[in-house]
Amino acid sequence: MSWFLALFAPxxxxxxxxxxxxxxxxxxxxxxxPLMQPFYDMFKLLDKRPMMVHKLHIVLGVxxxxxxxxxxxLFMFGGHLLYIIFTHLLSVIFLILAGYSVRSPYSHLGAxxxxxxxxxxxPILILMAVGFYLTCGSFEVSxxxxxxxxxxxxxxxxxxxxxxxxxxxxxSPFDAPEAHQELCGGVEIEYSGFFYEVIYVSKMTEIIFxxxxxxxxxxxxxxxxxxxxxxxxxxxxxxxNATGRIRIDHLVKKVYATAFVLALLALGWISYV
Amino acid sequence: MISAITKAFSNLLKxxxxxxxxxxxxxxxxxxxxLIKFNDEYCIWCDKCEKVCPPNAIIFKQFxxxxxxxxxxxxxxxxxxxxxxxxxxTGDALWQCEEKGLPSISKDAPNDDxxxxxxxxxxxxxxxxxxxAAKKKS
Amino acid sequence: xxxxxxxxxxxxxxxxxxPVRFQFxxxxxxxxxxxADIGYVHRGIEKACxxxxxxxxxxxxxxxxxxxCAITHSLTYVMAVEQIIDVNVSxxxxxxxxxxxxxxxxxxxxxxxxxTAENAGYEALFMQIMADREIIxxxxxxxxxxxxxxxxxxxxxxxxxxxDEIVKFIxxxxxELQPKIEDIFDMFENxxxxxxxxxxxxxxxxxxxxxxxALGPLARAAGxxxxxxxxxxxxxxxxxxxxxxLEQTGDIYGRNRVRLREILSSIDMxxxxxxxxxxGNIIEKVKGKPNGExxxxxxxxxxxxxxxxxxxxxxxxxxxxxxxxxxxxxxxxVEIFKGQEYGDVPAxxxxxxxxxxxxxx
Amino acid sequence: xxEKFRKKSPWILHYNAGSCNGCDIExxxxxxxxxxxxxxxxxxxxNPKQSDILxxxxxxxxxxxxxxxxxxxxxxxxxxxxxxxxxxxTGGVFxxxxxxxxxxxxxxxxxxxVPGCASSPDQIIDGVVQALAILEEKSKDIEKxxxxxxxxxxxxxxxxxxxxxxxxxxxxx
Ligand code: SF4
Ligand code: SF4
Ligand code: SF4
Ligand code: SF4
Ligand code: SF4
Ligand code: SF4
Ligand code: SF4
Ligand code: SF4
Numbered sequence: 001m002s003w004f005l006a007l008f009a010p011x012x013x014x015x016x017x018x019x020x021x022x023x024x025x026x027x028x029x030x031x032x033x034p035l036m037q038p039f040y041d042m043f044k045l046l047d048k049r050p051m052m053v054h055k056l057h058i059v060l061g062v063x064x065x066x067x068x069x070x071x072x073x074l075f076m077f078g079g080h081l082l083y084i085i086f087t088h089l090l091s092v093i094f095l096i097l098a099g100y101s102v103r104s105p106y107s108h109l110g111a112x113x114x115x116x117x118x119x120x121x122x123p124i125l126i127l128m129a130v131g132f133y134l135t136c137g138s139f140e141v142s143x144x145x146x147x148x149x150x151x152x153x154x155x156x157x158x159x160x161x162x163x164x165x166x167x168x169x170x171x172s173p174f175d176a177p178e179a180h181q182e183l184c185g186g187v188e189i190e191y192s193g194f195f196y197e198v199i200y201v202s203k204m205t206e207i208i209f210x211x212x213x214x215x216x217x218x219x220x221x222x223x224x225x226x227x228x229x230x231x232x233x234x235x236x237x238x239x240x241n242a243t244g245r246i247r248i249d250h251l252v253k254k255v256y257a258t259a260f261v262l263a264l265l266a267l268g269w270i271s272y273v
Numbered sequence: 274m275i276s277a278i279t280k281a282f283s284n285l286l287k288x289x290x291x292x293x294x295x296x297x298x299x300x301x302x303x304x305x306x307x308l309i310k311f312n313d314e315y316c317i318w319c320d321k322c323e324k325v326c327p328p329n330a331i332i333f334k335q336f337x338x339x340x341x342x343x344x345x346x347x348x349x350x351x352x353x354x355x356x357x358x359x360x361x362x363t364g365d366a367l368w369q370c371e372e373k374g375l376p377s378i379s380k381d382a383p384n385d386d387x388x389x390x391x392x393x394x395x396x397x398x399x400x401x402x403x404x405x406a407a408k409k410k411s
Numbered sequence: 412x413x414x415x416x417x418x419x420x421x422x423x424x425x426x427x428x429x430p431v432r433f434q435f436x437x438x439x440x441x442x443x444x445x446x447a448d449i450g451y452v453h454r455g456i457e458k459a460c461x462x463x464x465x466x467x468x469x470x471x472x473x474x475x476x477x478x479x480c481a482i483t484h485s486l487t488y489v490m491a492v493e494q495i496i497d498v499n500v501s502x503x504x505x506x507x508x509x510x511x512x513x514x515x516x517x518x519x520x521x522x523x524x525x526x527t528a529e530n531a532g533y534e535a536l537f538m539q540i541m542a543d544r545e546i547i548x549x550x551x552x553x554x555x556x557x558x559x560x561x562x563x564x565x566x567x568x569x570x571x572x573x574x575d576e577i578v579k580f581i582x583x584x585x586x587e588l589q590p591k592i593e594d595i596f597d598m599f600e601n602x603x604x605x606x607x608x609x610x611x612x613x614x615x616x617x618x619x620x621x622x623x624x625a626l627g628p629l630a631r632a633a634g635x636x637x638x639x640x641x642x643x644x645x646x647x648x649x650x651x652x653x654x655x656x657l658e659q660t661g662d663i664y665g666r667n668r669v670r671l672r673e674i675l676s677s678i679d680m681x682x683x684x685x686x687x688x689x690x691g692n693i694i695e696k697v698k699g700k701p702n703g704e705x706x707x708x709x710x711x712x713x714x715x716x717x718x719x720x721x722x723x724x725x726x727x728x729x730x731x732x733x734x735x736x737x738x739x740x741x742x743x744x745v746e747i748f749k750g751q752e753y754g755d756v757p758a759x760x761x762x763x764x765x766x767x768x769x770x771x772x
Numbered sequence: 773x774x775e776k777f778r779k780k781s782p783w784i785l786h787y788n789a790g791s792c793n794g795c796d797i798e799x800x801x802x803x804x805x806x807x808x809x810x811x812x813x814x815x816x817x818x819n820p821k822q823s824d825i826l827x828x829x830x831x832x833x834x835x836x837x838x839x840x841x842x843x844x845x846x847x848x849x850x851x852x853x854x855x856x857x858x859x860x861x862t863g864g865v866f867x868x869x870x871x872x873x874x875x876x877x878x879x880x881x882x883x884x885x886v887p888g889c890a891s892s893p894d895q896i897i898d899g900v901v902q903a904l905a906i907l908e909e910k911s912k913d914i915e916k917x918x919x920x921x922x923x924x925x926x927x928x929x930x931x932x933x934x935x936x937x938x939x940x941x942x943x944x945x
Contacts, residue, residue: 021810027281028538030808031291037813040781044824047850172532192821192848234282241284242277243602245532247752274602281535290542290805295901299894302549304571306556327468328858328865348861351889353471353562354570374887376854376899378906383885384862384875454790454833459869475865478794478890522797541804548801558801559794559890 006073013204014038016211020237027241038204045197058195060098065202067091072205075212078142081129085122088209091202092118113248117174120255121164125213127263131157132216134270141216149219151228156266158217162232163259167251168210170203171240174251306352307372311343315365322356322367331356332390335397337404344390347374348383460731466492466701466722469731471562476733478559479522482508482515483711484733486564490645491707491718493566496699503691504568509646510684511554511563512709513677518547519712520628520670523761524595527667530757536598543591546584553577568694578685585678592678596671599664613747613759614662623743626736627714628669629763633661639710651683652676663762700724711736737763781813782904785823785847789840789876791830794890795857799827802893812900820846825903827896828876831859831866837879844880850910852903854884856896861885 005012017038025032034040071087074080092114099111131154133139136147144150151158167174191199211229218225246254292299301307309331318341323331330350333341352369360367377383456476464472469492470485477484486508493500525540548558554573555561563569615625620633630637638655640648656672658665701722708717714736721730744763751759788796803809803816817823820843832840844853855876858864863874876882883906886899 023285025808025810026289027284028535028805029284029287029289029291029542030538030805031289031293031811032808033810033813037781040813041783041815044781172534196822238278238281241281241535242274243533244528244536247755249752277535277598277602289808290545291808291811292806293811294807294894294897302553302556304556305552306562325468327464327472328863328867346862347887348858348885349864349867350887351471351475351560351858351864352557353560353889354556355468355471355562358565358570373892373895376884376886376895376902378884378902384877387862388874453835454831454866454869454872456866456869459866463868472865475792475794475859475889478792478797481792481794522800538805541801542806545801545804545806557890558892559798560792 002076002078006069006076009069009072009076009208010201010205013206013208014042014201016207016233017204020207020233023234023237024241027237038200042197042200045200046194054101057098057101057191060094060101061191061195061198064091064094064098065198065205067094068202068205068209072209072212075141075209078140078145081132081139081141081144082126084141085125085129088125089118089122095199095202116248116252117167120252121167121259124160124164124255124259124263127260127267128157128161128213131263131267131270134267136219144216145220147219149217149221149224151217151224154266154270156262156269158228160259160262160266161213161217162235163255163262165210165214165232165236166239167255169207169236171236172245173239173243174246174255301371301373303371305371305373306354307370308347308374309345309350309352309356310368310370311345312366313343315362316343317362317366319361321359321361325355325359327351327353327355329391332394334390334394335401337401339401344394346383346387348377349387457731457733460728462727465726466728467566467697467726469728470565473731473733474560474562476735479519480515480711480713480716481560482511482563483709483716485562486512487707487709487716487718488720488731489564489566490709491705491720492701494705494707495701495703495720495722496566496697498567498695498697500568500695501691501693502689504693504695505646506684506688507569507573507693508564509648509651510573510681511551511561511569513681513684514547514551514554515561516712517674517677518544518551520674521547523712524599524667524670527663527758527761530761533602536595539598540595543588543595546588546591550581550584553580565694567697568692570694572693582682582685585681589675589678592671592674596675599667599671610660610662610664612663612755613751613762614660614665615743615747616661617659619746620661620743623746624739625714625743626739627710627712628666628673629714629740629743631656632658632665632669634659637715639708639715643708648680651680651687653680663758666762700726701728713737714740782824782852782900782907783815783817783822784809784825784827784900785817785820785843786827786829787836787840787843789828789830789836789860790833790872791857791859792890795829795860795888798890798893798896799829799856802896807893807897809897809900812904814900821848823847824851824907825900826851826853826880827856828853828860828880828882829856831863831869831872831874832876832879833871834873835871837873840876841879850907852883852907852910853880854886854899854903855882856886856899857891858887858889861887864889 015038018033018035021037022032022035067087068091071084071091074084074087096111096114096118099107099114129139132144132150135150135153136144138144166172211233214229214232215225218228318333320333323329323333328349328351330346332344332346334344335341354369357363357367357369456473460469460472470489473488474481474485521540521544525537525544528540529537551561552558554577555563555571563571615623615629615633617634620630620635625633625635626637634657636655636657640646640653641655654676656669656676658668701720702724704719704721706717706719708715710716715734716736717734719730719732719734720728723729740763744760747759747763748756786796786799801807814825820826824847826844826847828840830836844851853876855861859866860876861882863872866872867874873879884899884903886895888895891899
């Protein structure tokens with residue numbers, strides 16, 4: 001089962017992103033693309049002639065995806081939550097390096113912003129892991145998922161994660177690192193053809209990573225997990241459709257002022273109650 | 274912002290605005306300015322339409338026996354309708370229909386052929402003038 | 412770290428409809444220097460107007476200077492020609508022209524607002540405004556037979572009359588549009604992410620606006636009173652209930668407010684126009700060749716458009732000169748950019764509503 | 773093998789080569805809810821390296837043509853060029869102006885010509901649908917822009933200067 005989940009995580013991610021695009025279109029009162037659209041995109045990208053800048057750029061892109069996939073796999077096999085978070089961190093760092101490795105100013109700015117965003121969300125992820133440790137007594141995902149739902153004991157932590165969701169999914173208001181209109185996609189700008197596909201797939205995989213974290217809050221209760229995931233999915237989309245993009249410095253400030261504080265409060269609550 | 278979020282949710286249930294264009298055609302209003310149509314039975318060959326057309330999308334080619342052939346390039350016409358207003362036989366000889374122009378592909382060479390035609394038409398005029406002048410002399 | 416990154420913005424860029432190139436010098440995303448390069452659209456229209464086209468053809472040519480305020484270009488030109496060759500346009504034609512100008516203003520302002528929203532990363536609002544804008548596009552198509560290039564005015568009047576059917580359709584559509592605009596107004600007012608993005612960003616003071624010769628909504632948002640509609644009495648704007656709309660803040664937020672309020676006031680004006688369109692001819696006969704000089708001005712959606720003509724008794728004019736609002740606004744724009752964050756550039760730029768196609772002609 | 777997916781996922785890049793904005797706003801309008809180009813899987817990428825369809829508007833002024841050709845050659849094959857509006861197809865009213873050469877097809881090979889001034893969104897959709905059919909048939913061979921660029925037969929996947937230089941030296945020998 002976990003083999004299956006880990007192996008097909010990118011596929012599921014793509015599917016979710018297909019649903020995401022349809023939901024977003026409907027929220028804007030458009031018909032929207034077909035449900036399988038991201039798959040069509042991927043197959044098409046396989047067919048394009050690649051035009052790349054240099055080898056290092058490619059290698060870093062591929063490493064980004066591999067590290068991300070590895071972190072998902074760790075997750076599915078019930079690994080150590082901190083390892084998972086750090087593998088994920090590693091993958092993001094590869095992406096940032098890839099952004100710095102080319103000379104395009106957009107790519108550099110994108111990497112800058114990605115880095116700032118990383119500083120914004122990484123501490124909260126770690127605090128979250130600590131929270132899980134405090135409630136379930138272990139960093140192991142397998143232990144957490146066999147415990148009672150963690151959302152009951154740390155609802156504030158869940159809200160903090162909800163605030164991070166748009167940031168990780170590159171949705172407004174926290175989509176400054178990608179910023180279609182300013183940076184044309186930021187770090188991914190110089191990728192093309194098959195190699196863009198890699199980045200594209202890792203974006204899809206990221207979705208699974210994020211929703212897996214949401215799922216974690218439900219513990220052993222799978223039904224609750226599904227409710228949490230779909231609930232947060234629609235909420236994120238609605239918020240995406242109700243806000244504009246805020247600037248990267250506002251982003252960092254806002255995330256620290258809300259999510260970080262909430263996470264700290266949640267930890268305090270756990271240790272007092 | 275809360276109202277915007279609720280709006281996003283309520284939009285989810287509403288019918289989208291999208292008209293499914295290639296499947297269901299769009300209805301053009303009356304008097305839509307479409308392609309220019311020509312009927313040589315009514316034309317009095319006054320050349321007014323050719324002269325007035327800003328991009329020269331109408332060109333008459335002159336033949337030696339005196340008759341002319343109308344040429345029109347929908348990929349050059351700006352659909353301004355000036356020719357229609359200039360034509361003394363509006364409605365019979367020249368009129369603007371409500372059809373829109375359709376895209377063409379590179380094989381049709383809407384541009385290159387027109388270059389050739391333009392040159393030929395110019396040449397044909399000059400030839401005709403020369404012939405006429407020669408006739409007058411003789 | 413005081414590393415300066417030069418960011419080229421344009422001439423092709425996702426957030427920029429216009430082929431203009433800005434070169435931003437940034438330090439940590441803060442802009443310290445701007446260079447604007449605007450010649451990408453120069454086609455030589457002014458020259459062609461004096462060498463290729465006869466004066467009667469020019470209305471449809473200058474309309475193609477720009478598709479956004481196509482009507483104002485041909486109208487200003489036509490007004491200038493009419494002055495030289497002494498044609499008196501009937502009241503009815505004047506009302507029809509005003510009607511089209513105001514419709515054009517609504518569609519152009521809505522486009523600008525949607526663009527500002529999109530460039531602030533607010534896709535849903537962009538979609539909403541664009542969807543509502545189709546109402547205006549349908550009206551324009553019904554009146555003139557084309558969605559963008561109307562070719563509605565001609566020397567001596569207008570080309571098409573409007574029927575009762577169309578009048579009814581316009582009033583129905585405008586009644587539909589009004590609540591939607593108010594809805595959009597509400598979205599712009601009460602959204603924290605937009606207020607972060609708009610309030611106090613890209614501001615210009617009233618003094619600077621007048622020094623750098625800002626025009627149109629850009630100036631009116633800073634409280635500077637410039638509007639050709641108020642300054643000239645060629646068209647009976649007073650009668651149809653024109654009021655100048657001013658804001659004091661001068662930032663993006665102020666500009667958006669000016670535009671939104673102008674849309675609302677234009678809707679009212681159109682309703683008044685439709686109520687009291689006088690009877691009369693829509694077109695007068697035009698005789699003679701232009702001889703002499705004339706100037707004409709008109710308030711386009713973005714500010715004042717100015718035409719100068721000189722005719723020498725020939726079918727071809729001797730000189731055609733256009734001064735367009737965006738061109739005059741560029742010094743003010745460059746001034747505003749300094750000291751802003753790069754992340755705000757798209758929104759600021761969109762809020763100027765720049766259009767280079769008439770700047771470079 | 774993947775040809776048929778090209779048809780389902782065309783990403784567009786839009787370049788304004790000196791148009792009057794009339795056609796550009798119609799492209800915007802066709803992205804908006806009423807016409808919703810995303811139904812065809814179209815995304816406006818703004819990044820030449822990831823696009824399949826180049827929508828050009830405007831009669832190509834002398835200043836913007838370099839940029840146009842550059843963008844065109846930055847797009848990886850297979851790619852399709854759609855000329856939107858009469859002034860892009862043939863020059864339209866601008867045909868005889870001194871800063872304009874009649875039509876885009878003087879510079880880059882155009883696959884679909886969409887008439888109209890301005891082309892209405894439904895005409896743009898017609899054109900794009902036409903372009904999709906062409907996109908499906910195209911091969912991955914390099915197509916050359918007609919003017920301004922000499923030989924560009926470089927089939928390497930790298931575009932940086934060192935790789936290019938290597939390749940060119942190789943060809944010289
Ligand atoms: S509609 Fe205008 S451009 Fe077209 S043929 Fe007539 S005069 Fe020429
Ligand atoms: S203006 Fe009318 S009558 Fe004269 S040549 Fe043209 S079509 Fe014929
Ligand atoms: S930002 Fe708007 S105008 Fe620019 S490319 Fe995207 S949709 Fe088009
Ligand atoms: S800008 Fe002046 S000098 Fe230059 S080409 Fe034009 S008229 Fe001549
Ligand atoms: S100001 Fe802008 S919209 Fe108006 S004519 Fe000039 S370019 Fe067009
Ligand atoms: S502002 Fe004056 S000098 Fe400058 S380009 Fe225009 S006409 Fe020439
Ligand atoms: S075809 Fe017409 S509307 Fe379109 S860009 Fe050209 S002149 Fe403007
Ligand atoms: S550095 Fe690159 S973009 Fe600049 S001119 Fe040379 S090849 Fe072109």
